[in-house]
Amino acid sequence: MKIINTKDADFKAQFEQILARAKTDIKEVSSIVTSIIDDIVENKNQAIKEHIAKFDKWDVKSDEQLQIDPADMKKAYDKLDHKLRSALHMAYDRIKSYHEKQLPKSWVDFEKNGTILGQKVTPVDRAGLYIPGGKAAYPSSLLMNAIPAIVAGVEEIVVCTPTPNNEVNELLLAACHLCGITKAFKVGGASAVAAMAYGTETIPKVDVITGPGNIFVATAKKLVFGEVHIDMIAGPSEIGILSDGSANPHYLAIDLLSQAEHDEMASSIMITTCDEIANYTSKEVENYLETLSRREIAKKSIDERGAIIIAQNMDEAIDLMNEIAPEHLEVMTHNPFELLPKIKHAGAIFLGQNTPEPIGDYIAGPNHTLPTGSTAKFYSPLNVENFLKKSSIINFSKEAIDELGEACALLADTEGLTAHAESVRVRLRNEH
Amino acid sequence: MKIINTKDADFKAQFEQILARAKTDIKEVSSIVTSIIDDIVENKNQAIKEHIAKFDKWDVKSDEQLQIDPADMKKAYDKLDHKLRSALHMAYDRIKSYHEKQLPKSWVDFEKNGTILGQKVTPVDRAGLYIPGGKAAYPSSLLMNAIPAIVAGVEEIVVCTPTPNNEVNELLLAACHLCGITKAFKVGGASAVAAMAYGTETIPKVDVITGPGNIFVATAKKLVFGEVHIDMIAGPSEIGILSDGSANPHYLAIDLLSQAEHDEMASSIMITTCDEIANYTSKEVENYLETLSRREIAKKSIDERGAIIIAQNMDEAIDLMNEIAPEHLEVMTHNPFELLPKIKHAGAIFLGQNTPEPIGDYIAGPNHTLPTGSTAKFYSPLNVENFLKKSSIINFSKEAIDELGEACALLADTEGLTAHAESVRVRLRNEH
Numbered sequence: 001m002k003i004i005n006t007k008d009a010d011f012k013a014q015f016e017q018i019l020a021r022a023k024t025d026i027k028e029v030s031s032i033v034t035s036i037i038d039d040i041v042e043n044k045n046q047a048i049k050e051h052i053a054k055f056d057k058w059d060v061k062s063d064e065q066l067q068i069d070p071a072d073m074k075k076a077y078d079k080l081d082h083k084l085r086s087a088l089h090m091a092y093d094r095i096k097s098y099h100e101k102q103l104p105k106s107w108v109d110f111e112k113n114g115t116i117l118g119q120k121v122t123p124v125d126r127a128g129l130y131i132p133g134g135k136a137a138y139p140s141s142l143l144m145n146a147i148p149a150i151v152a153g154v155e156e157i158v159v160c161t162p163t164p165n166n167e168v169n170e171l172l173l174a175a176c177h178l179c180g181i182t183k184a185f186k187v188g189g190a191s192a193v194a195a196m197a198y199g200t201e202t203i204p205k206v207d208v209i210t211g212p213g214n215i216f217v218a219t220a221k222k223l224v225f226g227e228v229h230i231d232m233i234a235g236p237s238e239i240g241i242l243s244d245g246s247a248n249p250h251y252l253a254i255d256l257l258s259q260a261e262h263d264e265m266a267s268s269i270m271i272t273t274c275d276e277i278a279n280y281t282s283k284e285v286e287n288y289l290e291t292l293s294r295r296e297i298a299k300k301s302i303d304e305r306g307a308i309i310i311a312q313n314m315d316e317a318i319d320l321m322n323e324i325a326p327e328h329l330e331v332m333t334h335n336p337f338e339l340l341p342k343i344k345h346a347g348a349i350f351l352g353q354n355t356p357e358p359i360g361d362y363i364a365g366p367n368h369t370l371p372t373g374s375t376a377k378f379y380s381p382l383n384v385e386n387f388l389k390k391s392s393i394i395n396f397s398k399e400a401i402d403e404l405g406e407a408c409a410l411l412a413d414t415e416g417l418t419a420h421a422e423s424v425r426v427r428l429r430n431e432h
Numbered sequence: 433m434k435i436i437n438t439k440d441a442d443f444k445a446q447f448e449q450i451l452a453r454a455k456t457d458i459k460e461v462s463s464i465v466t467s468i469i470d471d472i473v474e475n476k477n478q479a480i481k482e483h484i485a486k487f488d489k490w491d492v493k494s495d496e497q498l499q500i501d502p503a504d505m506k507k508a509y510d511k512l513d514h515k516l517r518s519a520l521h522m523a524y525d526r527i528k529s530y531h532e533k534q535l536p537k538s539w540v541d542f543e544k545n546g547t548i549l550g551q552k553v554t555p556v557d558r559a560g561l562y563i564p565g566g567k568a569a570y571p572s573s574l575l576m577n578a579i580p581a582i583v584a585g586v587e588e589i590v591v592c593t594p595t596p597n598n599e600v601n602e603l604l605l606a607a608c609h610l611c612g613i614t615k616a617f618k619v620g621g622a623s624a625v626a627a628m629a630y631g632t633e634t635i636p637k638v639d640v641i642t643g644p645g646n647i648f649v650a651t652a653k654k655l656v657f658g659e660v661h662i663d664m665i666a667g668p669s670e671i672g673i674l675s676d677g678s679a680n681p682h683y684l685a686i687d688l689l690s691q692a693e694h695d696e697m698a699s700s701i702m703i704t705t706c707d708e709i710a711n712y713t714s715k716e717v718e719n720y721l722e723t724l725s726r727r728e729i730a731k732k733s734i735d736e737r738g739a740i741i742i743a744q745n746m747d748e749a750i751d752l753m754n755e756i757a758p759e760h761l762e763v764m765t766h767n768p769f770e771l772l773p774k775i776k777h778a779g780a781i782f783l784g785q786n787t788p789e790p791i792g793d794y795i796a797g798p799n800h801t802l803p804t805g806s807t808a809k810f811y812s813p814l815n816v817e818n819f820l821k822k823s824s825i826i827n828f829s830k831e832a833i834d835e836l837g838e839a840c841a842l843l844a845d846t847e848g849l850t851a852h853a854e855s856v857r858v859r860l861r862n863e864h
Contacts, residue, residue, distance in 0.1 A: 084846065087839035094836075098549055101541060109533060116783075117530055117797050122776050124810050138847055171846055207810040222658055226665040229810035233658040254858055257851040293850045329823075340825070344554050348824035351548075354859055355828040358852035363840040365549050366824035378556050378639040378661035380822040390812040391761075392780035392798035393772070396787040404526075407519035408795040414516065414603055415570055418725045419689040420790035426686055427786055 001256070001282040001302055005310040006320070014307070018324060021267045021305060022235045022373025026219045033219045037194040044200035051191040056134075058166040060186075063202045068168060068176070068184040076173035084171075088139075091363045092178055095143055098365030099151045102384045114397025119390050123153040126204055127387050128196030128228075130211035130221075133161040133188055137169035140361060144368050144382065145211050146179040152387035157181060158196060158206055162188020189213075193220035197228045210386055212369060231386045232379045235372045236265035239357055240326030240346070242317055242339070243281075245274040247332040251353055252277070253284030255330055258358050260301035261294040267305040269324060271317040278308045318342045325376040328357045347376045401427050433688070433714040433734055437742040438752070446739070450756060453699045453737060454667045454805025458651045465622045465651045472626035477633045483623040488566075490598040492618075495634045500600060500608070500616040508605035516603075520571075523795045524610055527575055530797030531583045534816045546829025551822050555585040558636055559819050560628030560660075562643035562653075565593040565620055569601035570644075572793060576800050576814065577643050578611040584819035589613060590628060590638055594620020621645075625652035629660045642818055644801060663818045664811040667804045668697035671789055672758030672778070674749055674771070675713075677706040679764040683785055684709070685716030687762055690790050692733035693726040699737040701756060703749040710740045750774045757808040760789045779808045833859050 004014050039047040049060040060066060080088070108118030129145040132138060142159070149157050159176065161168070163186040176184055185203050187195060193213075199205030209221060210231040221230045239259035243252055256268040272278050285302060289295050311317035318339060321329065325345035333339060336351040343349060347370030348360050361368045371379035396404075405424045412420035436446050471479040481492040492498060512520070540550030561577040564570060574591070581589050591608065593600070595618040608616055617635050619627060625645075631637030641653060642663040653662045671691035675684055688700040704710050717734060724730050743749035750771060753761065757777035765771060768783040775781060779802030780792050793800045803811035828836075837856045844852035 083839075084842060087842045090836070090839050091843060101539070102551065104536075107533070115796075119534065119798075120772065120775075120781065125776070140843060140847065225657055226654055226807070229807075248862075250858060251855070254851060254855040258849070258855045261849060261851040288851075288854075291850075291854075293848065298851065336827070340552065343552075343823070344557070346823050348826060349552065351825065351827040354830050354833045355826055356833075356855040356859060358844055358849075358855050359828060359833065359837070359840050360824070360826050361840075361852060362843040363836050364547075364826045364828070366551075366826055370824075371821075375658070375661075376821070376823070378821055381824050383822065385817070389803075389808070389810055390815065391775070391778050391808070392792070392802075392813050393783065394780060394787055394792050394796045394798055395768070395783040396791060396796070398786050401786045401788075401791065404522070404791070404795050407515075407522050408791050408793075410516060410519045411523060411572060411794040412790055415572065416725065417690070417693060417790075418723075419686060419693040419720070419730065420793060422720075422723075423683070423686040423690045423788040423790050426682060427788060430680075 001285040001306050001308055003278050003282055003308045003310065006312060006316060015320065018269060018307060019374065024215060024235060026215065026222065029215055029219050033190045033216055033223060036190040037220060037223060040191055040194035040200065041198050045202055048187050048191055048195060048200060051189070052187060055189060056162055056164045066185050066187065066202050068173070068186060070182045073173045073177035073181070076170045077177035079170070080174050088175060088178060091140065091143055092147065094363055094365040095147045096151060099148045099384050103151060104385065104388070108393060111400070113400040113403055115400040116393065116395040118393035120393055121388055121390055123388050124207035126156040126158060126206040127154045128158045128160065128206035128209040130192055130209060130213050130217060131159055131161040131172065132213055133169060133172070134164040137172050139169065139171040139175040140368065141212060142172055142175040142179065146181060148367065148382060148384045149387045150179065152384045154387050156204065157183065158204055159184040160187050160192035160196060160203070190216045190220035193217055193224060197224035208387060210369070210382055231369065231382050232371055232375065236267070237262040238267045238327040238372055239269070239330065240321050240324055240328065241270040241330045241332055242321055243270060243272040243274070243277055243332040244314065244334060245277060246334040247277055248353055249277055249280040249284050251356065252281045252332060253288050255356050256285055256306065257288055257292065257298050257302070258356070259328065260298040260306060261292055264297050264300040265305065266301045268302060269307050269309065269326065271309045271311050271320055273311055273314055273317055275310055278310050282308055314339070325374040327370045327372045327376065328360070330355070330357055345376045347371050347381055433717040433738050433740055435710050435714055435740045435742065438744060438748060447752065450699070450701060450739060451806065456647060456667060458647065458654065461647055461651050465648055465655060468622040469626040469652060469655060472623055472632065473630050480619050480623055480627060480632060483621070484619060487621060488594055488596045498617050498619065498634050500605070500618060502614045505605045505609035505613070508602045509609035511602070512606050520607060520610060523572070523575055524579065526795055526797040527579045528583060531580045531816050535583060536817065536820070540825060543832070545832040545835055547832040548825065548827040550825035552825055553820055553822055555820050556639035558588040558590060558638040559586045560590045560592065560638035560641045562624055562641060562645050562649060563591055563593040563604065564645055565601060565604070566596040569604050571601065571603040571607040572800065573644060574604055574607040574611065578613060580799065580814060580816045581819045582611065584816045586819050588636065589615065590636055591616040592619050592624035592628060592635070622648045622652035625649060625656060629656035640819060642801065642814055663801065663814050664803055664807065668699070669694040670699045670759040670804055671701070671762065672753050672756055672760065673702040673762040673764055674753055675702060675704040675706070675709055675764040676746065676766060677709060678766040679709055680785055681709055681712040681716050683788065684713045684764060685720050687788050688717055688738065689720055689724065689730050689734070690788070691760065692730040692738060693724055696729050696732040697737065698733045700734060701739050701741065701758065703741040703743050703752055705743055705746055705749055707742055710742050714740055746771070757806040759802045759804045759808065760792070762787070762789055777808045779803050779813055
């Protein structure tokens with residue numbers, strides 16, 4: 001695995017390449033995705049059926065066939081191996097418990113003059129979850145998207161997932177049953193996003209669409225943003241590791257590879273203050289690579305997008321990592337907590353040697369749907385707030401408007417809005 | 433003003449028209465805006481200067497001239513009339529106090545086995561505020577956009593505003609001084625949004641862009657979403673009023689007009705359970721119209737997009753209003769608080785006869801940047817969270833990974849991710 005040093009003459013150029021890791025030009029697919037969306041808006045179920053025939057290679061014979069039978073979910077759940085079922089339940093419980101702690105409360109605040117100001121928190125009516133299917137079916141993604149919506153109190157949750165050859169992943173079905181999903185549809189890609197954004201005869205229009213997907217799904221989410229809300233636009237997975245001399249290179253190597261095996265486009269970047277750790281980890285990565293079932297993918301990712309950076313001190317390392325703003329950040333140092341105040345940008349932060357990133361993918365509790373490609377500078381992990389929205393609450397008493405009204409009317413005057421000013425002054429004139 | 437009844441044979445069609453009030457086809461302007469963005473990305477300041485010459489009709493002679501001199505802000509503030517200055521301060525203080533109540537805290541939670549889970553809250557590094565200028569210069573918009581960013585702790589706040597003929601609104605300058613803005617630039621429209629999203633030689637690249645604007649600004653915000661975060665995509669202003677027989681029709685009429693005067697495209701909709709109130713308010717609107725400085729605009733808005741709906745009871749009225757999901761909702765009923773649990777979708781809710789909507793535009797405290805066109809079903813008012821983001825915190829002890837690791841590895845196995853599973857199991861095997 002490539003090692004670079006911040007003292008290298010070409011370091012800046014090398015680092016720019018790391019920062020540009022996620023630049024994908026969605027313009028290339030925009031026109032294809034736009035025509036898919038237009039087709040769904042115009043032809044609804046009929047368009048979906050054609051897209052399924054084309055991409056997923058099976059014939060949908062009726063509208064009913066678009067929907068997954070909840071009885072099949074229960075069957076899959078009942079058939080689960082005991083250990084796997086209890087692992088799934090453990091994940092469900094821990095994810096639920098974490099997200100419950102995120103739930104904001106409506107609040108009100110009172111002033112002496114009788115003013116009441118506040119904020120009402122309300123779940124959205126309908127949420128649409130996009131869950132990848134086929135070869136890369138990740139039941140964990142269903143838990144991670146459904147549970148925040150359940151905790152938020154969303155009444156109707158809709159799931160869309162592609163089913164190549166009309167086959168649905170059994171563990172995904174079981175996870176649907178565990179989450180109480182009843183409205184799951186066999187449609188994927190941009191078609192699924194469009195169907196949930198605009199509605200069809202069978203698939204309800206939702207208010208928020210969340211969930212991971214390829215560039216077509218990501219582009220569709222961007223294009224329907226405004227018609228519905230979306231969580232974020234995400235790209236290939238990433239890990240950043242900060243390590244000092246105390247880190248165990250075996251751990252570092254396998255953790256770097258755990259992201260690399262996701263995708264050839266995935267990025268695994270370690271920044272360390274220790275030359276020895278850099279060299280040892282680089283070699284360990286090569287050794288481990290041979291043992292992986294997805295070694296071809298992981299090797300390509302490590303070779304083309306992986307790097308170990310040697311920094312001159314931990315402050316420099318953290319500054320660089322804040323620039324990278326990785327999806328996952330492991331802090332593999334002697335006292336990881338003391339670095340937290342300086343860490344500004346990362347989707348999820350894994351502290352210490354007993355906290356490998358995969359623990360957060362499945363079972364720790366926090367969400368695994370995280371901002372990628374430096375967007376952790378402004379996006380948050382998927383959370384209950386993605387399924388809620390707020391309304392301001394304002395109540396003025398007569399005393400309050402008498403006290404504040406004239407200042408308000410004056411500001412309205414200066415903006416030339418006479419009806420605004422009058423709507424306040426009519427109350428000031430009236431005694432009641 | 434038009435009165436319709438939910439019992440009318442064509443009510444459904446009439447109501448559909450109200451629901452479709454904000455449908456604007458951004459496709460029409462998308463290609464123009466895309467080329468503006470591409471031009472800014474490629475030619476930076478040079479493109480900005482050309483756009484200013486074309487749209488704002490003045491020649492920018494140097495890069496420095498793009499920036500508003502903070503000394504001019506202070507001068508404008510010092511020149512303010514005493515009453516206006518104190519109104520501006522009152523607004524500033526109340527808006528700040530309200531938004532401080534929204535500020536979320538970072539948190540951690542501890543488990544017996546040594547697990548620490550939490551959420552770190554961090555402000556974005558740079559925020560970009562788009563503030564309309566020229567004829568529709570609203571200094572209140574600067575307060576409403578800058579204060580949440582200040583409360584969030586954003587280190588660098590950038591403002592862009594168009595300055596036709598190189599003239600800046602004096603009250604806007606004064607408001608900039610009050611908010612401590614030092615980086616304000618004389619550029620508007622899609623060019624400003626693109627400049628803040630991608631950066632130029634003079635205008636810094638930001639992480640989040642907020643603020644109101646016309647369809648070009650809204651479209652530009654949508655197109656740069658993903659490169660930066662944005663608050664929402666907003667359209668023309670709206671008011672919805674729920675009223676029973678207790679409401680004062682004078683108040684209702686002027687409140688309806690206070691939105692109508694904003695924009696010919698604005699919508700003012702009242703739903704009432706009382707025929708008399710409907711008739712009286714409709715006449716009052718016509719009377720008041722004649723007195724307004726912006727009567728042409730208000731009349732067109734009321735005639736083409738205004739409506740009073742007579743509902744058969746308050747539950748029906750609320751259901752319809754939740755469908756409309758208005759930007760501003762006035763609840764002008766005998767006991768407005770008791771309706772709050774049923775009100776699901778509205779940007780801001782104004783309770784009772786002493787709380788006219790304009791009080792929320794300027795001085796109450798909650799934000800006046802609100803979701804329009806039914807997007808209150810999924811967007812929140814602008815708030816401090818728009819300028820913050822979260823990172824999950826995960827810390828496992830050896831005891832915790834020993835307890836939960838195998839379940840995690842099992843789930844990784846089922847998804848075919850062997851490096852994920854191994855990254856957990858290597859820790860389970862090791863004693864340390």
